[in-house]
Amino acid sequence: AQSVTQLDSQVPVFEEAPVELRCNYSSSVSVYLFWYVQYPNQGLQLLLKYLSGSTLVKGINGFEAEFNKSQTSFHLRKPSVHISDTAEYFCAVTLTDSWGKLQFGAGTQVVVTP
C-alpha cells in the first residue's frame, strides 16, 4: 500500500517570497502524483499532476512540482506568492498498475502575509 507524508503542517510566508511545500511518498510500485489546493470554505481543486515524462510539472497559478523517484518526493514550489495563495495544499498518490484509491497527505496550510 502507498502512503504520503507532508512534512510541514503550516508554512507562513511573506507576499512575493518563494514557497516550497514538501511531499514524500512510499510505495513499492510506480505511482501517479497529484497536488490539490483547497481555498477557505471550498472544495479541492487540482493544481497539477505527474503521470509520466518530464519530472518537472507545471500547474495552474504559477505552481510547479518536481518528481524525484530516487528520493520518493514530489515537492511543490512557487517563486513568488500572492495573498490569494493562502490555502491548504494536499499531496496525493495512486498506483499506476491498477485502479486504486487516492491516498492523501494530511495537508499543509500556507498563510501569506503582506
Next chain:
Amino acid sequence: NAGVTQTPKFQVLKTGQSMTLQCAQDMNHNSMYWYRQDPGMGLRLIYYSASEGTTDKGEVPNGYNVSRLNKREFSLRLESAAPSQTSVYFCASSEARTSGKLTNEQFFGPGTRLTVL
C-alpha cells in the same frame, strides 16, 4: 457543466437524528467517493463506488451507509448521528483513465459542513 454538486451546504443535527447527504455529478464519471475532513487529519475516505451498482468501504465507514442511486448520484446516510461525526463532508468523482492512463484523477464538490450537537 456544474461538475460535482452537494446538498445541503450546512446542517445541524441533534445526537441520534438521521440525515442523508446528496451528491450528483454531470461529468459521466464511473467512480464516486465520500470523504470527511477533520482538522490536521487530511481527507479520509468513508465509502466509494468504483462503478454504478457497486459500493465499498473506505478507511472510516462506521456509522455511515451509502447508496449509488444511478451513475450520476451517490448519497451518504447517517442513521443515528453522533458528535464524532461533526465534520466537513466532500463528495468526489473520477473517470479512472485520463489521456489513456489509469490515473483516478478526482473532482470534488464544495462540501457539506455538518455539526452534531
